[in-house]
Amino acid sequence: MDKLTIGAQPLMFPMPTVLVGSNVNGKANYMAVAWVGVANMAPPMLCVAINHVRHTYKGIEENGTFSVNIPSAKQLVETDHCGMVSGAREDKSAVFETFYGKLKNAPLAKECPVNVECKVFQKVDCGSHVLVIGQIEEIHISPDCMTGGHPDISKVDPIIYSFGDSGYWKVGEKIGKGFSAGRSYQKK
Amino acid sequence: MDKLTIGAQPLMFPMPTVLVGSNVNGKANYMAVAWVGVANMAPPMLCVAINHVRHTYKGIEENGTFSVNIPSAKQLVETDHCGMVSGAREDKSAVFETFYGKLKNAPLAKECPVNVECKVFQKVDCGSHVLVIGQIEEIHISPDCMTGGHPDISKVDPIIYSFGDSGYWKVGEKIGKGFSAGRSYQKK
Numbered sequence: 001m002d003k004l005t006i007g008a009q010p011l012m013f014p015m016p017t018v019l020v021g022s023n024v025n026g027k028a029n030y031m032a033v034a035w036v037g038v039a040n041m042a043p044p045m046l047c048v049a050i051n052h053v054r055h056t057y058k059g060i061e062e063n064g065t066f067s068v069n070i071p072s073a074k075q076l077v078e079t080d081h082c083g084m085v086s087g088a089r090e091d092k093s094a095v096f097e098t099f100y101g102k103l104k105n106a107p108l109a110k111e112c113p114v115n116v117e118c119k120v121f122q123k124v125d126c127g128s129h130v131l132v133i134g135q136i137e138e139i140h141i142s143p144d145c146m147t148g149g150h151p152d153i154s155k156v157d158p159i160i161y162s163f164g165d166s167g168y169w170k171v172g173e174k175i176g177k178g179f180s181a182g183r184s185y186q187k188k
Numbered sequence: 189m190d191k192l193t194i195g196a197q198p199l200m201f202p203m204p205t206v207l208v209g210s211n212v213n214g215k216a217n218y219m220a221v222a223w224v225g226v227a228n229m230a231p232p233m234l235c236v237a238i239n240h241v242r243h244t245y246k247g248i249e250e251n252g253t254f255s256v257n258i259p260s261a262k263q264l265v266e267t268d269h270c271g272m273v274s275g276a277r278e279d280k281s282a283v284f285e286t287f288y289g290k291l292k293n294a295p296l297a298k299e300c301p302v303n304v305e306c307k308v309f310q311k312v313d314c315g316s317h318v319l320v321i322g323q324i325e326e327i328h329i330s331p332d333c334m335t336g337g338h339p340d341i342s343k344v345d346p347i348i349y350s351f352g353d354s355g356y357w358k359v360g361e362k363i364g365k366g367f368s369a370g371r372s373y374q375k376k
Contacts, residue, residue, distance in 0.1 A: 008231065013341055014341065016200055037224055049228055115191070126321065131235060139197060151194070153357065158201040167362050175357065178355065185266060
């Protein structure tokens with residue numbers, strides 16, 4: 001069956017759903033973002049695509065720091081709310097209980113099981129969005145999301161965001177292990 | 189319950205599992221990658237973190253193009269194989285059936301339900317890895333992965349890669365819709 005061509009679209013499967021946090025005029029603000037991923041191993045970095053005009057971006061410019069908070073499915077309503085409403089229009093500082101870590105001005109959402117503190121490493125203007133690359137300074141995680149000393153995706157219960165239907169999905173069953181499943185590959 | 193601090197690690201939940209393709213000396217090569225995401229909306233861009241020494245990276249340098257192929261759970265064995273074995277050591281050109289699209293030198297893996305053609309926009313040296321930002325030129329998708337004119341994550345059946353256990357997981361149940369689930373939020 002031949003494939004369809006659907007033109008250039010900002011597509012990825014699956015995408016994460018995170019809350020990017022920054023302090024704007026000293027007040028915590030959180031924004032829902034799906035365009036985020038790991039950018040580097042050593043030192044560890046994340047990158048996140050943010051529209052220039054976003055309220056959250058003002059805070060990143062102001063402080064040179066930001067947070068990436070990974071909500072669990074339990075925080076779905078609060079997370080989507082932070083994607084629907086701009087901090088320029090509505091004070092979102094009370095949507096989550098905020099705490100601070102190593103960086104003193106990157107707000108962390110307590111209810112989210114994982115919080116990543118980032119310091120801006122580089123910003124790349126890509127057109128509509130700025131790709132903000134942040135060096136990870138510290139990670140905070142709920143003790144009940146650990147298994148054998150490692151973060152456990154099934155306990156974090158993160159939210160997948162899907163291109164196409166703009167839907168939120170849960171993580172399903174485990175089907176294999178990296179650097180292991182491929183052992184049964186047989187040359188064609 | 190207080191959170192644990194686990195130091196700086198290249199963590200994200202969930203991560204995608206894709207195959208980055210490039211032609212090295214005119215031969216298709218595919219590499220499994222989890223550090224990939226959307227980088228820009230207009231024009232649409234992706235970014236992918238690749239170690240400088242990778243065989244795939246040589247092809248990206250050679251041509252200024254690459255592909256991002258999204259495998260379904262059905263391609264788990266082939267995908268993990270492409271993450272275990274370097275193209276410098278073993279010819280991986282026959283792991284998938286290769287076709288070409290708009291760009292004539294970005295190899296596309298036919299068995300994967302989604303293929304994204306990219307032209308290098310910018311490269312950022314982040315330390316161990318180069319963050320390659322690519323402008324999306326065309327997307328190819330299996331017709332049976334569309335619903336109502338849009339790509340459907342449940343039909344694509346992509347593979348999630350998880351930090352911590354290096355596991356592969358499937359997408360589970362749908363729990364909400366973007367710009368909708370947040371409507372039931374009530375101010376605290």
